[in-house]
Structures are given as C-alpha cells and as structure tokens.
Amino acid sequence: MRRVAKLSAACLATAALAVTATACGSTSSDNASSPSSSGGGKGIKIGLAYDVGGRGDRSFNDSAARGADKAEKEFGGSVKELTAKTSDTEADREQRLSDLADAGYNPIIAVGYAYAPSITKVAAKYPKTNFGIVDSVVNAKNVDSITFTEEEGSYLAGVAAALKTKKDHVGFIGGVDVPLIKKFEAGFTQGVKDTNPKIKVDTQYLSHGSDTSGFASPDKGKEAAQGMLDNGADVVYTAAGSSGNGAIEAVNGTKGAWAIGVDSDQYNIPGLAKYKNSILTSVVKNVDVGVYDLIKSAHDGKPLAGNQVYSLAKNGVSLATSGGFINDIQAKLDAAKQKIVSGQIKVKTTP
Structure with a gap:
C-alpha cells in the first residue's frame, strides 16, 4: 500500500496547483519547491529534483516521474520530490540537492540541464552518493549523465x-x-x-x-x-x-x-x-528509461556513471x-x- 507523506498545507496547495493548473506540465513554478515523499521507508530511497513545472507538466518532468514510479513499484522504498522555481538561483539548486543527500536519498536525479553546475559541486561533496542528471553531461565518478539525440x-x-x-x-x-x-x-x-x-x-x-x-x-x-x-x-x-x-x-x-x-x-x-x-x-524522449536505468543500477549495487546516450537507434527518441x-x-x-x-x-x- 502506497503511503504519501503530506508535509504542510502550503505544500498541499502547491501540489494541487501543479496537478490542476498545468498544461503540458504547467503550473507556475514560482509556487513550488514543494517536497513530497512516498513509500514505506524500506528499500531504495530515490531523490528527484525536478525542473520548473515539476510532476504534472504532461511532458518532460512527467516522463522522469514515470521512471521513478516504475522503480519504486519494482524495488520498494520511497521517492522524495522537490521542484525548481523560475526564480531559482544557483544556491537554491545546490541546497535542493544537498537537502536530498543529507536526508540519505541515493540515487538523486536532477531533471534538467540547469542543474549541471550544482550537480558538479554537490556530487563532489557527497562522493558516496550516486547522482544523475538529465540533458547535460557532468564528468564525475558518481554522476550518471542521461542525454538524448x-x-x-x-x-x-x-x-x-x-x-x-x-x-x-x-x-x-x-x-x-x-x-x-x-x-x-x-x-x-x-x-x-x-x-x-x-x-x-x-x-x-x-x-x-x-x-x-x-x-x-x-x-x-x-x-x-x-x-x-x-x-x-x-x-x-x-x-x-x-x-x-x-x-x-x-x-x-x-x-x-x-x-x-x-x-x-x-x-x-x-x-x-x-x-x-x-x-x-x-x-x-524516453527520460523515464534513463531514470529507471540509473535507479536499477543503484539498486543492483552497480550504479551507472559516465554519459549514457539514448539515441534514435536505441529507441531513446521516437515519433509517437x-x-x-x-x-x-x-x-x-x-x-x-x-x-x-x-x-x-x-x-x-x-x-
């Protein structure tokens, strides 16, 4: 049975807005950085740092969410989600990733190229934590760069x-x-x-x-x-x-x-x-596949690192x-x- 932790009235309002006011994923992300977590606390702890729009954008972030949801269902554990705001500074992004790392989430996946500088810094501070970034390449031993053609x-x-x-x-x-x-x-x-x-x-x-x-x-x-x-x-x-x-x-x-x-x-x-x-x-763009692959690799004790390129030849991209x-x-x-x-x-x- 999936258990959702509700953190505050403000977070609830934000989550509701993210679901109801999105078009192709569109809530005004200025309302966000709303954390949510699910699962019973056992198994793998997955951290997701979304780009603006977050879960419910009906597009890019939702694809990442599908990968995490699949992994959570398969492996158990919990997922914690934090969402970027359009007003974010670099310090905000670093803090978001650090908060997830401090709370023991591993792997932590940053959804979007804007996280590249912050992943570079935070991954160096937490060498035993596995990170992933979608749509950018960060060269570090504990970072899986998930890119597409x-x-x-x-x-x-x-x-x-x-x-x-x-x-x-x-x-x-x-x-x-x-x-x-x-x-x-x-x-x-x-x-x-x-x-x-x-x-x-x-x-x-x-x-x-x-x-x-x-x-x-x-x-x-x-x-x-x-x-x-x-x-x-x-x-x-x-x-x-x-x-x-x-x-x-x-x-x-x-x-x-x-x-x-x-x-x-x-x-x-x-x-x-x-x-x-x-x-x-x-x-x-099968962001869900890239996200799932990283989580599975971490679960199996062999976390991916380097640049995983999801191409047309590999069905990483396709026409519906x-x-x-x-x-x-x-x-x-x-x-x-x-x-x-x-x-x-x-x-x-x-x-």
Missing part, C-alpha cells in the same frame, strides 16, 4: 510536418533559446527542408538566457502558436515543457491545423484529451503513432529513420 527525433517530426502541411508553412516554438532546445529546432528545420525546401519555417522562443519561464508558461505558448497560425502556418511543433499545452490548445482551435507534441506521447495524456485529435504526433494520424506517411518516416541510423543522414545539432 533530440535532434534525430525532431528531424522525423520535421519530415512529418512537411508531408502533412497543406500551406507549405510550419512553425517551431522553443521554450528557452539554449543549446539543448536549439537541437530540437535544428533537427526539425532540417527534416522539413530535406523533405521540401520550399516550405517556410517560422521560429520563436518564449524566453531567453537564464530566464526559464518559457518552460512553464502555457499562455505564452498559446500566444506564440496563435501568432504562427494567424501568419499562415498549419503545423506547429513546440519544445517548451508545459508551455506546449497552450500551443496545443491554440492549434486545436484552428481547423485543419496540427500540433506536434514533445517528450511524452501527448495524445495519450489525460489532461490533454480534449485536444488529442489535433496532435499529429509527439517526439517522445497514437491516433493513427501519421499512418499514411509511416513508410517515408521509416525510410528517414533508417537513413539517420545508418549514418546516411547527419542531423545537425545547431540551426
């Missing part, structure tokens, strides 16, 4: 968009203009142009630099997508965490338009069910087929995938 999955999304657009006009929305999200843009644009160089690709980022609000602002995502639709685009791919929920909502309100989801198979996300017939496909909307172009998508896997197509990582 986002550009390869995005290339296939670009092929799908090019084959489905009726207006020869598509759009890409990124959460923050950082190198990681640039990989999504680069792959998508290359996939579109390799399929049909005449297609116009609009690009917009929701926030810039150290401002991570672009990952947790469904209103900004909706506004950006609506602008692209008004400008003539009829397929919009959004790599922006919970902000993508707003983009999907905007696309759903435009007849004949398609949205492309990200990280999770968003067609099958209950909170997005009313929009699912507008979700052409999703670029699935839910809804059957890409069935008619599946053969062409499979051909493109094979060319990437064989090395015939080299997918760019920068636009």
Whole structure:
C-alpha cells in the first residue's frame, strides 16, 4: 500500500496547483519547491529534483516521474520530490540537492540541464552518493549523465510536418533559446527542408538566457502558436515543457491545423484529451528509461556513471503513432529513420 507523506498545507496547495493548473506540465513554478515523499521507508530511497513545472507538466518532468514510479513499484522504498522555481538561483539548486543527500536519498536525479553546475559541486561533496542528471553531461565518478539525440527525433517530426502541411508553412516554438532546445529546432528545420525546401519555417522562443519561464508558461505558448497560425502556418511543433499545452490548445482551435507534441506521447495524456485529435504526433524522449536505468543500477549495487546516450537507434527518441494520424506517411518516416541510423543522414545539432 502506497503511503504519501503530506508535509504542510502550503505544500498541499502547491501540489494541487501543479496537478490542476498545468498544461503540458504547467503550473507556475514560482509556487513550488514543494517536497513530497512516498513509500514505506524500506528499500531504495530515490531523490528527484525536478525542473520548473515539476510532476504534472504532461511532458518532460512527467516522463522522469514515470521512471521513478516504475522503480519504486519494482524495488520498494520511497521517492522524495522537490521542484525548481523560475526564480531559482544557483544556491537554491545546490541546497535542493544537498537537502536530498543529507536526508540519505541515493540515487538523486536532477531533471534538467540547469542543474549541471550544482550537480558538479554537490556530487563532489557527497562522493558516496550516486547522482544523475538529465540533458547535460557532468564528468564525475558518481554522476550518471542521461542525454538524448533530440535532434534525430525532431528531424522525423520535421519530415512529418512537411508531408502533412497543406500551406507549405510550419512553425517551431522553443521554450528557452539554449543549446539543448536549439537541437530540437535544428533537427526539425532540417527534416522539413530535406523533405521540401520550399516550405517556410517560422521560429520563436518564449524566453531567453537564464530566464526559464518559457518552460512553464502555457499562455505564452498559446500566444506564440496563435501568432504562427494567424501568419499562415498549419503545423506547429513546440519544445517548451508545459508551455506546449497552450500551443496545443491554440492549434486545436484552428481547423485543419496540427500540433506536434514533445517528450511524452501527448495524445495519450489525460489532461490533454480534449485536444488529442489535433496532435499529429509527439517526439517522445524516453527520460523515464534513463531514470529507471540509473535507479536499477543503484539498486543492483552497480550504479551507472559516465554519459549514457539514448539515441534514435536505441529507441531513446521516437515519433509517437497514437491516433493513427501519421499512418499514411509511416513508410517515408521509416525510410528517414533508417537513413539517420545508418549514418546516411547527419542531423545537425545547431540551426
């Protein structure tokens, strides 16, 4: 029987908001850093430090949560979750990780590239604790770096968009203009142009630099997508965490338009069910697999370290087929995938 520890009224309010106010995972993370724990105290103690949006973002963080949930069910023990705020400083991130380490959680997984500097410092202070980081590489003996070839999955999304657009006009929305999200843009644009160089690709980022609000602002995502639709685009791919929920909502309100989801198979996300017939496909990034692999390795006494790269060839990234909307172009998508896997197509990582 799963037992949940409820820590405070404030935490409860935050948790409720995270579940109910998210769109593609979108709560205003300024309310957060809410810890929650589960399990009966026996077995492995898993620490999760989420990026902005946290559990319930219907995208990136939720994928990580699925991996931890699977491990908890399989191995027993407990999970403690802490969620980043858009206002976080480096000291906040270090403190979050240190709190988990001091409480005996092992492994501790930081979900998101923003944790790279803090993982580097905290892992050195706690050499007997195993850490993981998603979407960045930290070189330390006790750190497992979990990375993905986002550009390869995005290339296939670009092929799908090019084959489905009726207006020869598509759009890409990124959460923050950082190198990681640039990989999504680069792959998508290359996939579109390799399929049909005449297609116009609009690009917009929701926030810039150290401002991570672009990952947790469904209103900004909706506004950006609506602008692209008004400008003539009829397929919009959004790599922006919970902000993508707003983009999907905007696309759903435009007849004949398609949205492309990200990280999770968003067609099958209950909170997005009313929009699912507008979700052409999703670029699935199996963060859950990477998280589970690390936890299992720690449980088995042989914790992973170094850089584990989850590629298209290893099904680390893929295109979701839910809804059957890409069935008619599946053969062409499979051909493109094979060319990437064989090395015939080299997918760019920068636009």
